[in-house]
Amino acid sequence: MAETATDTARGTAARAHELHREYGRGTAAVRALRGVSVALAPGTFTAVMGPSGSGKTTLSHCLAGMDRPTRGSVWWGGTEVSRLPERRLAELRRSRVGVVFQAFNLMPATTVAQNVELPGRLAGERPDRDRVLDALDRVGLAGRERHRPGQLSGGQQQRVAIARALVSRPQVLFADEPTGALDQATGHEILALLRAGVDRDGQTCAMVTHDPVAAGYADRVLLLADGLVVDELDRPTAAQVGERLSRLGG
Numbered sequence: 338m339a340e341t342a343t344d345t346a347r348g349t350a351a352r353a354h355e356l357h358r359e360y361g362r363g364t365a366a367v368r369a370l371r372g373v374s375v376a377l378a379p380g381t382f383t384a385v386m387g388p389s390g391s392g393k394t395t396l397s398h399c400l401a402g403m404d405r406p407t408r409g410s411v412w413w414g415g416t417e418v419s420r421l422p423e424r425r426l427a428e429l430r431r432s433r434v435g436v437v438f439q440a441f442n443l444m445p446a447t448t449v450a451q452n453v454e455l456p457g458r459l460a461g462e463r464p465d466r467d468r469v470l471d472a473l474d475r476v477g478l479a480g481r482e483r484h485r486p487g488q489l490s491g492g493q494q495q496r497v498a499i500a501r502a503l504v505s506r507p508q509v510l511f512a513d514e515p516t517g518a519l520d521q522a523t524g525h526e527i528l529a530l531l532r533a534g535v536d537r538d539g540q541t542c543a544m545v546t547h548d549p550v551a552a553g554y555a556d557r558v559l560l561l562a563d564g565l566v567v568d569e570l571d572r573p574t575a576a577q578v579g580e581r582l583s584r585l586g587g
């Protein structure tokens with residue numbers, strides 16, 4: 338599908354058009370996404386919610402270029418990424434997209450700074466010290482660059498993972514249950530950090546979560562059920578999200 342003039346004028350950091358994703362074939366096929374169209378406006382924070390198995394992670398992975406839709410298209414700005422060959426997609430993904438997961442996935446034997454540098458190094462780039470220090474500063478870890486992950490708290494380790502995701506200055510940060518392994522207070526610190534990145538730096542952020550309180554940090558909540566977007570809430574409170582979610586049985 339060609340990007341229309343209206344889309345270009347409105348500007349989206351990332352968008353999905355009529356996404357379908359099926360896993361397996363024949364009678365064993367699972368239809369994880371059944372025609373999902375979403376747009377992430379620049380400088381906004383979107384939460385993706387829904388019952389277990391509703392397609393949240395699949396949608397997030399397709400939007401982040403980590404999974405390919407069976408049908409439909411994914412765009413980062415004016416580039417249709419769902420059609421790119423694997424190598425080109427991997428290159429573009431590294432510069433345009435940052436990802437954070439529930440597990441921090443840090444290398445324990447290397448320093449905080451080396452962890453943040455790692456994606457660039459793996460791509461054969463020379464580390465940019467200023468960028469690394471800037472990313473650590475943004476997540477409140479200035480001065481910790483020589484520490485090892487094991488010397489940091491869980492919340493601080495997740496901050497390192499966020500710095501690693503932000504060091505390439507991506508257009509979109511995707512976070513999948515980023516507070517799932519943290520206690521409530523630490524989780525709120527991480528959510529406040531993501532929120533600050535949107536408000537202060539104009540970062541675009543999309544977060545999969547089961548937690549209505551976490552979704553309350555977002556500008557908008559998309560509710561998925563059975564592979565479709567079935568509801569959307571703007572500027573949601575945790576109570577509103579919890580109520581809509583319970584209607585979906587999530």
Ligand SMILES: Nc1ncnc2c1ncn2[C@@H]1O[C@H](COP(=O)(O)OP(=O)(O)OP(=O)(O)O)[C@@H](O)[C@H]1O
Nearest residue numbers: 360361367369387388389390391392393394395396
């Ligand atoms: N690699 C895969 N192979 C086969 N089926 C898959 C695969 N990944 C996801 N699915 C199926 O697709 C559907 C959607 O999965 P997905 O992980 O996107 O849901 P979710 O809403 O993120 O769930 P949860 O909240 O439990 O993490 C589920 O039925 C799941 O079992």
